Amino acid sequence: MNDPRVKHLVVLMMENRSFDHMMGLLKGENAEIRGVAPGLFSNPNTVGVSVPLTDDAAYQGQLIVDPGHDFNDVYLQMYGTPFNGASGETPTMNGFVKSYEQQAGADTGVEVMRCFLPDQLPGLSTVARNYAICDQWFSSVPGPTLPNRAFAHFGTSFGRLDMSPDFFRAQQSIFQRLKKAGKSGKIYYYASWSGTLGMTFLLSDQRSFFRLWGDFKSDCKNNNLPEYSFVEPAYRDNGGELATDQHPDHNVRAGDDFVRAVYEAIRSSDDCWKSTMLLVVWDEHGGLFDHEIPPAVPADDFASTAPPFAFDRLGVRVPAVVISPYVDPQVDHTVYEHASIPATVTEQFIGDPMVLSPHSREKRANTFLHLLNRDAQHPRMERPDFTAVHPPAAPPAPRPTAGDRVSSLHINQVREIHGLLQRTNPALAREMHPEAVGTEGDANQFIARAMAAIHPDR
Numbered sequence: 001m002n003d004p005r006v007k008h009l010v011v012l013m014m015e016n017r018s019f020d021h022m023m024g025l026l027k028g029e030n031a032e033i034r035g036v037a038p039g040l041f042s043n044p045n046t047v048g049v050s051v052p053l054t055d056d057a058a059y060q061g062q063l064i065v066d067p068g069h070d071f072n073d074v075y076l077q078m079y080g081t082p083f084n085g086a087s088g089e090t091p092t093m094n095g096f097v098k099s100y101e102q103q104a105g106a107d108t109g110v111e112v113m114r115c116f117l118p119d120q121l122p123g124l125s126t127v128a129r130n131y132a133i134c135d136q137w138f139s140s141v142p143g144p145t146l147p148n149r150a151f152a153h154f155g156t157s158f159g160r161l162d163m164s165p166d167f168f169r170a171q172q173s174i175f176q177r178l179k180k181a182g183k184s185g186k187i188y189y190y191a192s193w194s195g196t197l198g199m200t201f202l203l204s205d206q207r208s209f210f211r212l213w214g215d216f217k218s219d220c221k222n223n224n225l226p227e228y229s230f231v232e233p234a235y236r237d238n239g240g241e242l243a244t245d246q247h248p249d250h251n252v253r254a255g256d257d258f259v260r261a262v263y264e265a266i267r268s269s270d271d272c273w274k275s276t277m278l279l280v281v282w283d284e285h286g287g288l289f290d291h292e293i294p295p296a297v298p299a300d301d302f303a304s305t306a307p308p309f310a311f312d313r314l315g316v317r318v319p320a321v322v323i324s325p326y327v328d329p330q331v332d333h334t335v336y337e338h339a340s341i342p343a344t345v346t347e348q349f350i351g352d353p354m355v356l357s358p359h360s361r362e363k364r365a366n367t368f369l370h371l372l373n374r375d376a377q378h379p380r381m382e383r384p385d386f387t388a389v390h391p392p393a394a395p396p397a398p399r400p401t402a403g404d405r406v407s408s409l410h411i412n413q414v415r416e417i418h419g420l421l422q423r424t425n426p427a428l429a430r431e432m433h434p435e436a437v438g439t440e441g442d443a444n445q446f447i448a449r450a451m452a453a454i455h456p457d458r
Helices: 019-028 071-079 096-104 109-113 122-130 145-154 174-180 197-201 213-221 252-267 270-274 340-349 360-364 408-424 426-431 440-454
Strands: 008-014 042-044 050-052 132-134 185-189 210-212 228-231 276-282 320-323 330-332
Touching: 008 145, 008 252, 008 340, 019 122, 042 096, 042 109, 050 109, 071 096, 096 109, 122 252, 122 320, 145 174, 145 197, 145 340, 174 185, 174 228, 174 340, 185 213, 210 213, 213 228, 213 252, 252 270, 252 276, 270 276, 340 360, 408 426, 408 440
Parallel strands: 008 228, 008 276, 132 330, 185 210, 185 228
Antiparallel strands: 042 050, 132 320, 276 320
16 A cells, blocks of 8 residues: 655665675674674685685775676575576575685685675665664575666566666566656666666667756755656766775775765755655675575566576575655565565555556565554654764775776676667767777766767756
């Protein structure tokens, strides 16, 4: 049932961090959280030596090799053995160290077992302490970014486990469904040089769904948000401006500051604050350790044949916090997945998800409106103190990244945007060559030029 207090639902989706890695050590101050303590969990390395969980994660520099998070990588992380064509067994969550050492070499697996102390992340830890921690939020797919984000936008990935965007474009996202119902939705991406992962999921004639980070801040201040807002961080460094998505090996503190910035934007207007519900969540775990066993779920409407997978088990757990003036501090053990996002949007602004959601995983997904447990006449107007922590280590100075080899995430984004150009601006597409993109700087320039043509009014 919808809640009349909520006029605006905002989702901030970050990149590639697990719950234990980011929030697990909050268990030390709140035993109700299903988290961790140093030494409480371990994983064997490739020669069988136990590698314990530690509390010494750094903002940047420990994960120069991006931990694997494609389906075969995640299967090894969850089950401790390579994928053998079957997925019905119960995961052991003991293959994270082995997986990383296969990529980075012997004795490197400790890097994926490192966790952040709460005071290192004042933005995330402060909102977690003051609002609702969802400690059973799992990625929808034991796999990479795009299929997991597809579940957030569609309630399914249509049987896909890979990073190819082409299969989404003819489908109806939650944004088109809102428009059909007479409601509004927007994707606010950070800047043209960052681009948007949401471009993959929308038809080329749906440019009106997109705005920029500056527009989000203005819309909050003027209490002019749409019913549904999906906020994207900066996906790459640009000169002296740091990426804020927290994708390894981007600066985690910069992303933590962005969490606070989104919160503060909503707080810039009392009217906006009193009518808004904010979810902060990560798309997938990025190959980093988490101890919770992902639940089995009924099979999706679609199945993968290569590799064979029925979408009958969730992916690894990710951080999630629900924020609202009508949410008291709490720890919620309800099982959520990314299909819970369009299910909640549907429940709040369209109608009963069991009737109106188009796909079975979304129909069955738990929604999070029940977390609004405070009386409507007494919204919480106090502001949490983001500085009331022990002084964390200073974030490292920006390091030059333009010459770094382009990441797999960014080269996929380059190809995605080029594919869109081929349909909407073929002359420009012929001038631009994804195969020539070799560095992060190349990707910045490619994406900025393409986005200027795709969204000239942005």
